[in-house]
Amino acid sequence: MGSPVPAGEGSPGASVATNTSPGLKAPTRRGTELVMLSFAAGLVTLALILVELNQERSLSLRILYLGLAYLGLFACAHLAVRRWAPYADPAILPCVALLNGLGLVVIHRIDLALEGTVFPDGSTWDPVAFKQVIWTGIGLLLFAATLKFLPDHRMLARFGYTFGLVGLVALLLPGVLPGFIAPTINGAKIWLRIGPLSLQPGEFAKILLMVFFAAFLVSKRDLFTVAGRRFLGMDLPRARDLGPLFAAWGVTVAVMVLQKDLGSSLLFFGIVLVLLYIATERAAWVVLGLGLFAGGAIIAWKLFTHVQQRVANWQDPIARYDVIGGGYQISQSLFGLATGGIGGAGLGAGRPEMIPEANTDFITAVIGEELGFVGFAALLLVYMVFALRGLRGAISVRDSFGKLLGGGLAFAVCFQVFIVVGGVTKLIPMTGITAPFLSYGGSSLLANYILVALLLRISAAARAPQRIAKPKPQQPAIADQHTVMVERPK
């Protein structure tokens, strides 16, 4: 496994160009990636300078060192890609670098604003930017390790069921474990506490389950395309094939009930639906799934007060401004966004610390307030470029598992952004979910770096020149051969 160039026909990792036009190497575009990474590093350094200036702290060479350290960190990531996935898409890593860097700057900015604040319960604000830098480092290590030890994404398909089981356990574990290791934080029971460390296993489960579903659907693909009855112009699947869909739905409901985590359940169910749709090419699955989800959502709304609260906060946050668990948070987010307006208050010059959870779920609202609509739109477009480049890899890659996994991963990021940003801007009810690469939180960051590594691996497989099998030497037909007398051994 140590070799970056695994042998085998059509290996996507093959770096030896043996194309139809020998001698002409396919471009790797690693240089482009490095230039874009430097650009991202420049932007992030500039953002940091603005924050320090606007928070009226003296500028020192420290900032330059921080910028260089950041550039160095991503230069290492770049070298890892150069070494282990030279044909990977060049736009994905710079997008991630920009998002992660901006996230670090904003987390630091909130730290500065809340420094020395004493909360009603007597505790003081604990700066977290440095922790997030450590998490970023670990995340990039994990990223490099994934690229190194996974030379071919198809290896994952072999462990599909294992991954599925582990993923399911990881997803449901916090919901069923007792409170001392799985505490309820902000109403959601999605954390595991081991010593000083808090983990959200659900973030990793998301990827594990995606691998499982991709592998499962590829192997059982034919089963799902068998037509059942036709209804309203759609081919409905047979009742017995609905099993996986109902299973996914059940898990979704379990997450919603046991862990009170609306965002994750919505995200998870959306991913399963999209994977089913990509695998079967049939819209009937989506319609069926949406119907199931709508039914589940309505029942949940009727039964659970926490769901009713979210919906009421979404409908009229101002009316519930003073209610505990009411519209204060979403109102503050909207106040910030509106006060920022088109151009924004300027990084470090707004008052985003007034939004509770400003450095996690509502971090995009901070960017909307301080960089304005312009910065907010740019942020969304960076996410879109990231997701579309990931999807591009899935479209070009040649194997079904890669297509399914790549499409699922790209969609997962985009859909997660939709859920969290939609919640922050009052497009949909707020469900409490992190913004990929931006929000403070180790689990989310680590899981997303693995996700990026997988996307790069798939795009590398898609873009690498394919080794054409050597044509076998032409042999005359057997019938034309001379009869050779073979001596019987003595």
Place this chain on the structure above:
Amino acid sequence: MNTPLRRVGMAMMVMIVLLLGNATWVQVINADEWRKNAYNRRVLLDEYARKRGLITVADGTVIADVKETSDRLRFLRTYNSGPAYAPVTGYLSVTYGTSGMERAENDLLNGSDDRLFTRRVSALITGRDPVGGNVQLTLNSKVQQTAYDQLTAKGFTGSVVAIKPDTGEILAMASTPSYDPNLLASHDVNEQAAAWKQLTAKDAGDPLVNRATQALYPAGSTLKVVVAAAALADGKNKDTQYTAKGSITLPGSQTPLPNFNGTPCGPGETVSMETALAKSCNTAFGEMAGQLGANKLRRQAEKFGFNDPDLAVPLAVETSTLGPIPDDAALYQTGIGQRDVQITPLENAVIAATIANNGKRMQPYLVSKILGPDLKSIDDTEPDQVDTAMSTANANALRDMMIQSETNTGGEGRLQNVQVASKTGTAEHGADVTKNKPHAWYIAFAPAQKPEIAIAVIVEDGGDRGLGATGGKVAAPIGRAVMNAYLAGR
């Protein structure tokens, strides 16, 4: 699988476009709704973070200052001679908002006014904090202080307005009881709340109301100058004869309309307009109004500034009206300033100033100059003639009659060597005139031949004289002192 993957790509783009559209709605199109929401403290905190402009009186004395503090709201508003100027300056309170000039000129004082645009841009480039513009008032500190001292010396509830007749500059605007705006501007929330509670208490006497512009009173006999002006415009002169009876019966009713104490206006059957005004005979003026009719009376009143709902100096001014005047009885009563006549002290001062200014009505104003943070003038208010209420000849005739009136008026503090033209009023109000103490009015200007100051004084509920109060005894001494303060200080 590529077709569904492309469709998923479309779906991702749709999600991003939805988010962008919603962000446009929240941050650009509908932003004002959230920005101006009462719960949104961002805008207010931003304003406090900027150094607010000063308010000065005509001689440059600062009456609203700012002091830098070490707390979260960086600047503290301080008021010098707070209670004397409070009706004009108003207050600036984090909890209770703004009033008076602080509200009317808020954009300028907090630096967001368009007239300060170039200065804001230069502040942005040079990196200095943007600063608010300064407001220089027309108030004369000596006149204002005299007015306030005169009202408070005997604990009167009332108001004094002084106007420079040829320009409309407001020289004094006092209202009592007043309050100390420093208490409401305090950064200590509890101190603010305590002050607010005390000032809005039932027995506090509405100190937060600026009676000069916000309170409407029956005009009483001071309205007789308006009736006389209408009669002069109708072709009558100072020698036109009217009834001298001690009491007449209102047309179409049994209700009597008596003179003060029921005394006849003169020895004969009739009396001249001049004498009727000098002695303030109700019967003569009832008859005069009856002859003129409601329309002529109303037209004359409007020329003096009645029925102007948009008047702002720039403090908003309540609309003075003659009331509906449904029949002749009401017309007679309107002629002596009773019935439904409602007038602000400011409007009464405008009437005096208009007569003093040869019948030309000038727009009253409080702001003489807008100064930039660098104390350079940005905008000077030019005197503005809004109407011609009387011909010069009629105005002079009315002035001569008012000189006679002043001679006939008792009270203390007659000015030496200065001829004064005036009219008093003793306005009855409430259901039972034998129990409700009348309001004492005095309008005047001086020197009569070349007027430099016109004033209106009202003392509510008879001041210290109770039921026996008259305009001459209670209000006239205050008016004379105020005019003297100005004329002596020239």
